[in-house]
Amino acid sequence: xxxxxxxxxxxxxxxxxxxxxxxxxxxxxxxxxxxxxxxxxxxxxxxxxxxxxxxxxxxxxxxxxxxxxxxxxxxxxxxx
Numbered sequence: 873x874x875x876x877x878x879x880x881x882x883x884x885x886x887x888x889x890x891x892x893x894x895x896x897x898x899x900x901x902x903x904x905x906x907x908x909x910x911x912x913x914x915x916x917x918x919x920x921x922x923x924x925x926x927x928x929x930x931x932x933x934x935x936x937x938x939x940x941x942x943x944x945x946x947x948x949x950x951x952x
Contacts, residue, residue, distance in 0.1 A: 895909065
């Protein structure tokens with residue numbers, strides 16, 4: 873399964889690079905367009921990494937036996 877996901881990621885990366893090169897050539901190799909595409913690419917990569925790896929650490933505790941969406945703070949959880 874991991875093999876397919878890695879190949880899929882490689883395929884998407886190659887397609888994005890080809891399409892980015894085409895846009896860059898379409899706008900007569902403008903450095904402004906290249907800079908904008910690179911900045912937008914880094915922003916999208918950062919947002920993706922935050923969504924995939926960024927876990928919020930707070931003082932909320934999930935109690936066993938309680939539904940998925942019910943969380944309590946550490947102070948409330950210690951009273952029960």
